[in-house]
Amino acid sequence: MDNQDIRKAGLKVTLPRIKILELLENNTQRHVSAEDVYKMLLDNGEEIGLATVYRVLTQFEAAGLVTRHNFEGGHAVFELDRGGHHDHMVCVVCGKVEEFIDTTIEKRQREIAKEHGFEMVDHSLIIYGHCGNPKCKVGY
Amino acid sequence: MDNQDIRKAGLKVTLPRIKILELLENNTQRHVSAEDVYKMLLDNGEEIGLATVYRVLTQFEAAGLVTRHNFEGGHAVFELDRGGHHDHMVCVVCGKVEEFIDTTIEKRQREIAKEHGFEMVDHSLIIYGHCGNPKCKVGY
DNA sequence: AATGATGATGAGAATCTTTTTCATTGCAAG
DNA sequence: CTTGCAATGAAAAAGATTCTCATCATCATT
Structure with missing residues (x-):
């Protein structure tokens, strides 16, 4: 019940949020940048703005749904929190x-x-x- | 003999490099951003461009004189390598x-x-x- | 199911950090 | 002291992220 996770975070269940969460769950590479997410959504035919991707990922991070990592190279990558820390x-x-x-x-x-x-x-x-x-x- | 360190790194001994290395050695806070270094140099009356600060810090990093850290917050901080890792x-x-x-x-x-x-x-x-x-x- | 307040979105502008360009300057080898 | 080549400063460019604002959608309430 992904949508419940969004709701539990105190966020409205909107199409961009559903799509981003789905993508994080189903994507093969676990570590993706905001830009990655944006492009993948585009490839899937979703019309979601880059600013929204950043906003949603930041909100998901605050809600504990995803973790942000500062690897080398200047841009952050996000990863779905599947319970286990690592x-x-x-x-x-x-x-x-x-x-x-x-x-x-x-x-x-x-x-x-x-x-x-x-x-x-x-x-x-x-x-x-x-x-x-x-x-x-x-x-x- | 700091200047020797610069020379050993295969770099010419120039005023910006000397000043930046001095600053890293004498500054109280060990972790400084490129912007920090730039402003401190300005305060000291040194006319060194921000681009040069970035260039020199990157060269120092390549030479093993300083270490770059990617803390949270989008900008890197640099620290003089005083031999000991930590x-x-x-x-x-x-x-x-x-x-x-x-x-x-x-x-x-x-x-x-x-x-x-x-x-x-x-x-x-x-x-x-x-x-x-x-x-x-x-x-x- | 309609309504309305509030939150969310998209597009582009703005901001911030870092890199690149290019004309000029300065180190250092001979 | 001359001279090549690296180094510099200023400004532009690039890259990542955030902000602005008018419009739109969600959801609790009718």
Whole structure:
């Protein structure tokens, strides 16, 4: 019941919001920029303005439906929150993104924050490296 | 011998580069945006263009003299590389930045990368939370 | 089902950050 | 001291995101 998620967020159930949420749910690549979303909607024949895409994604983020990541490169990417939190591993050559979750690190982070007098509310961990693809290996 | 660092990077020793490196070394706040650097130079009476600041910071980054961080908010911040790697903790209210390093996490990251077939070359860990300042606490 | 208040949308303008262009200047090797 | 080539400043351009505003759609209430 996606529409309920929108409603629960205190937002009206409108066509742009439904379409954007659908796209995030069904799209193969989990990490998309606002521009990506906009273009995909266009390809699907939806007449949704870029400004609306930005607005909706920001609202979804505030509602906890999606997460915004600031990867390298100046533009943000969004990802549907499927309940489970996870971190990212990005290949510096091909850009491939893998997700992972590690309880050791998760736990340690909370401890470190506390040691510094912080109360952790969120975190961002991105590992950059060369992925398994031979073409992405060092010295190729 | 800062000028040697510039030279070693294969760059000519010019006034803008010297001034920017000096500023990064002597400035109290370690994390500065290109705009910050530009304005501080202006305040110091230096006539250095914003484009040059961007160029030089990017060159310094390539040379390993500074590190670029993509914190939330759309603009990058730069930090002088004082040899030691470290991660960041950012207060979501006042923006205060604290640095930390944790061997448990550092080690675990390498292991995780390897488990996924990645060879880690870098990483970015940012913990967001409420800092010790009472005004930044939840429910203030 | 009609109504109306309020929120949402689209288009384009505006803003902000960063990069590029290009004519001019200055470092540094000989 | 000359000279090539890199570096610079100013302004324009590009890219990402937000804002403005007139119009339109949703939804709680009739």
